[in-house]
Amino acid sequence: MKRIYVIEDLCNGCRLCQTFCSSLKDGVFSEEARIKVIKIPGEERDIPIVDCNGRCLNPVFGDKTPTCVAVCPTGALIWEEQPQAIEKRLQWESARKTHSLFKIVAPWKWPFPWSQVDSDNENIEEKVGKR
Amino acid sequence: MSARENSVQKILRVDLSSRNTYTEVLPKEWTAKYLGSRGINARLLFNEVPAGTDPFGTDNILYLGTGPMDGLPTGNGRMSVACKGPRGSVAEGSFGGFFGPELRRAGFDYIAIRGKAEKPVYLFIHDGEAEIRDASHLWDLTTDKTDAALRRELADANVQLRYIGPAAENLVHSSVIMGNINNSGGRAGCGEVMGSKKLKAIAVRGTGRIRVADYPGFIEAYQMFRKRLDLATSRDPWTPVWSTYGAPVLARLFTDIGNLMTRNAQEMRWDEEKATRIGSEVYLDKYVTKGKACFGCPWPACQKLYQIPSGKYQGFKGGNYWAGQPVVFGSLIDNDDLDLILVLSGLCNQYGLDVFHVGYTIAWAMECYEKGILTREDTDGLELTFGCQDKDGLIDLVRKIAYKEGFGELLAKGCSEASKIIGHDSERFCLSVKGQELEGIAERNLYMVALGIAVSEVGPDHTRWYPPYPCNPNLMTKEELSSLGIDLDLRLAFQGRNPEEKGKLLRWFTISRAVIESLPGCVFLVRDTLGFDKRPWWQLFQSATGTALEYSEFLRAGERLMNLDRAFHVREGFGRKDDRVPIRMATEDVPFFNYPRITDDVFNHMLDEYYQENGWDLKTSIPSQEKLLELGLDDVAKSLKDISMESER
Numbered sequence: 001m002k003r004i005y006v007i008e009d010l011c012n013g014c015r016l017c018q019t020f021c022s023s024l025k026d027g028v029f030s031e032e033a034r035i036k037v038i039k040i041p042g043e044e045r046d047i048p049i050v051d052c053n054g055r056c057l058n059p060v061f062g063d064k065t066p067t068c069v070a071v072c073p074t075g076a077l078i079w080e081e082q083p084q085a086i087e088k089r090l091q092w093e094s095a096r097k098t099h100s101l102f103k104i105v106a107p108w109k110w111p112f113p114w115s116q117v118d119s120d121n122e123n124i125e126e127k128v129g130k131r
Numbered sequence: 132m133s134a135r136e137n138s139v140q141k142i143l144r145v146d147l148s149s150r151n152t153y154t155e156v157l158p159k160e161w162t163a164k165y166l167g168s169r170g171i172n173a174r175l176l177f178n179e180v181p182a183g184t185d186p187f188g189t190d191n192i193l194y195l196g197t198g199p200m201d202g203l204p205t206g207n208g209r210m211s212v213a214c215k216g217p218r219g220s221v222a223e224g225s226f227g228g229f230f231g232p233e234l235r236r237a238g239f240d241y242i243a244i245r246g247k248a249e250k251p252v253y254l255f256i257h258d259g260e261a262e263i264r265d266a267s268h269l270w271d272l273t274t275d276k277t278d279a280a281l282r283r284e285l286a287d288a289n290v291q292l293r294y295i296g297p298a299a300e301n302l303v304h305s306s307v308i309m310g311n312i313n314n315s316g317g318r319a320g321c322g323e324v325m326g327s328k329k330l331k332a333i334a335v336r337g338t339g340r341i342r343v344a345d346y347p348g349f350i351e352a353y354q355m356f357r358k359r360l361d362l363a364t365s366r367d368p369w370t371p372v373w374s375t376y377g378a379p380v381l382a383r384l385f386t387d388i389g390n391l392m393t394r395n396a397q398e399m400r401w402d403e404e405k406a407t408r409i410g411s412e413v414y415l416d417k418y419v420t421k422g423k424a425c426f427g428c429p430w431p432a433c434q435k436l437y438q439i440p441s442g443k444y445q446g447f448k449g450g451n452y453w454a455g456q457p458v459v460f461g462s463l464i465d466n467d468d469l470d471l472i473l474v475l476s477g478l479c480n481q482y483g484l485d486v487f488h489v490g491y492t493i494a495w496a497m498e499c500y501e502k503g504i505l506t507r508e509d510t511d512g513l514e515l516t517f518g519c520q521d522k523d524g525l526i527d528l529v530r531k532i533a534y535k536e537g538f539g540e541l542l543a544k545g546c547s548e549a550s551k552i553i554g555h556d557s558e559r560f561c562l563s564v565k566g567q568e569l570e571g572i573a574e575r576n577l578y579m580v581a582l583g584i585a586v587s588e589v590g591p592d593h594t595r596w597y598p599p600y601p602c603n604p605n606l607m608t609k610e611e612l613s614s615l616g617i618d619l620d621l622r623l624a625f626q627g628r629n630p631e632e633k634g635k636l637l638r639w640f641t642i643s644r645a646v647i648e649s650l651p652g653c654v655f656l657v658r659d660t661l662g663f664d665k666r667p668w669w670q671l672f673q674s675a676t677g678t679a680l681e682y683s684e685f686l687r688a689g690e691r692l693m694n695l696d697r698a699f700h701v702r703e704g705f706g707r708k709d710d711r712v713p714i715r716m717a718t719e720d721v722p723f724f725n726y727p728r729i730t731d732d733v734f735n736h737m738l739d740e741y742y743q744e745n746g747w748d749l750k751t752s753i754p755s756q757e758k759l760l761e762l763g764l765d766d767v768a769k770s771l772k773d774i775s776m777e778s779e780r
Contacts, residue, residue: 012434104421
């Protein structure tokens with residue numbers, strides 16, 4: 001079953017996910033949503049906390065992707081079955097080690113080919129360690 | 132809590148002298164006429180701050196304004212701050228972050244602060260309530276410490292803050308209002324005015340809800356808007372680069388084409404290796420710890436947080452390395468040490484100093500030192516040379532500027548005032564307009580920039596007519612532009628050193644950016660066709676507020692704002708004589724590239740075109756009665772009717 005997975009380090013704290021989610025029920029924008037981005041006082045971290053099965057009442061971008069995932073600009077939110085989610089996570093772990101751009105955006109969000117910078121892509125597990 | 136309707140805009144009035152606060156509802160028709168944020172701030176400023184008001188007196192009013200799109204995903208947390216500035220005209224700027232949405236959820240759209248507190252205070256606004264609280268314990272704290280102290284005191288991680296640092300408390304020229312430690316706004320003097328009122332900070336917390344008038348319409352418009360800005364779907368190849376690497380990526384390109392101000396703009400070309408050492412790639416590789424965004428931004432990481440990983444300044448943290456810092460703390464003072472750039476700009480944020488004021492004034496002082504006008508006796512023993520041999524001395528100089536200590540007291544006045552004090556013809560290389568330092572963008576190779584910095588009422592501010600650089604003229608055909616009511620030849624308009632069409636292009640950019648800043652929205656989000664096609668914003672605005680407006684009327688709100696700013700400006704005695712470029716740009720050619728100086732003929736040609744297109748008097752720049760009446764600004768027309776100004780042409 002597909003679920004919403006989170007890569008916390010990619011969250012930039014924009015709150016698009018939370019803001020759109022809050023509006024889905026009755027068209028009113030607020031802080032109250034099934035995904036909340038929390039902050040730890042004194043720390044520069046943005047942490048999305050999801051309490052949702054991903055089946056939006058009224059998805060903004062198409063029928064198949066949850067709204068929060070669709071509006072996320074960095075790729076911090078993933079909507080996949082578990083094996084594919086692991087694959088994507090590993091793809092990002094590998095990408096960020098080969099190019100600093102992927103500290104701030106997921107490779108699948110970047111429109112230009114990125115595999116050129118990671119010619120050793122197939123040895124992904126070696127790079128990030130065995131699961 | 133019930134949801135607030137988006138068509139009603141409320142203002143919180145605060146009098147710091149009497150410690151009174153009360154709320155007013157603004158006239159409903161203002162939403163269609165001035166939209167919100169910067170537009171309504173300009174209307175309020177013109178109405179309530181008469182000519183001749185002392186900028187540091189009790190009658191000057193500091194406005195902070197959100198608008199009907201703030202708190203919605205397209206508002207980007209932008210808000211406008213405005214007052215009468217210490218240089219005598221409009222002081223207005225805007226910043227992003229999260230304060231605007233929080234203020235709207237707390238039930239207010241605007242804050243108007245008049246009077247002066249007897250001792251330092253801060254304002255705490257929470258869900259419809261406002262309190263003036265003692266801030267004696269916060270006074271003199273740097274912005275990072277103020278942020279931490281207030282968050283501890285209010286014990287709420289979601290509270291949003293705006294504050295000033297020691298520089299604004301000490302009324303240092305051009306000091307800014309800060310938020311989230313790294314977001315600054317109001318460099319034309321809003322920080323100084325806030326300091327003069329002894330208002331250290333504003334804290335806000337709101338849990339309210341905002342209802343849009345037509346939700347399906349809003350979502351449809353958002354999809355159109357997002358498609359043009361998304362990394363994957365934007366037709367503008369610059370979108371992904373700009374939204375991740377950011378503006379410092381331009382440093383290396385600019386040194387190749389004569390756009391990089393070097394050694395106080397004596398040259399416009401820097402060593403390419405130096406430019407590479409301070410560029411975006413190095414910054415991202417070595418320094419960036421995390422991407423950051425303002426509220427609801429569709430871009431991954433226009434802002435980024437950094438930490439210096441090693442060396443003498445190891446562990447120093449900050450954020451927002453953008454277009455200004457590589458110039459003002461890099462090429463302008465001939466410094467290719469990125470550690471030093473990040474420390475200097477980080478310290479400016481901590482003291483609440485404007486990086487452009489500090490960078491340009493130090494560069495001016497370095498040129499004075501190079502020419503023997505200033506000596507080590509004047510600089511408290513500091514070897515103030517281009518190339519920055521004495522890095523610690525330079526770091527200490529930033530502190531001295533913030534506290535007006537020793538040599539810092541002279542530089543705290545800004546290069547315009549300082550050059551008048553020092554004399555020896557040093558005004559010739561002071562790079563400022565209307566007493567406000569430049570922002571690092573080339574004039575002699577980009578004539579629209581020359582015109583833009585000259586005519587801006589708030590002093591040089593490229594966000595009023597962003598983007599300063601030519602866009603791809605093929606994005607829209609002449610026919611497509613005509614269908615949007617834009618009569619422009621883009622190929623001609625984007626030719627850097629050709630004065631033709633510059634007045635028309637600047638007029639379009641000024642009006643359309645005024646519209647965006649009044650919604651509010653972020654003027655950086657004008658990639659793809661959005662630079663010229665404002666219909667997505669128009670539809671977002673209509674669906675969010677339920678205000679039906681013709682597209683031409685929507686744009687007319689921007690023209691109204693542009694005329695309100697100019698009306699305030701001329702009412703204070705400014706006019707054509709003040710719309711100038713810095714002396715260096717008008718008298719010196721660009722070495723190596725042989726770009727000529729901006730001659731009077733070229734400049735006057737552009738200025739005439741701009742005034743003429745605007746319906747302003749060619750000799751004085753006063754908006755014509757016909758234009759003001761056409762815009763429905765009858766009261767403004769009446770108040771300008773008897774203004775006389777000698778011909779300045």
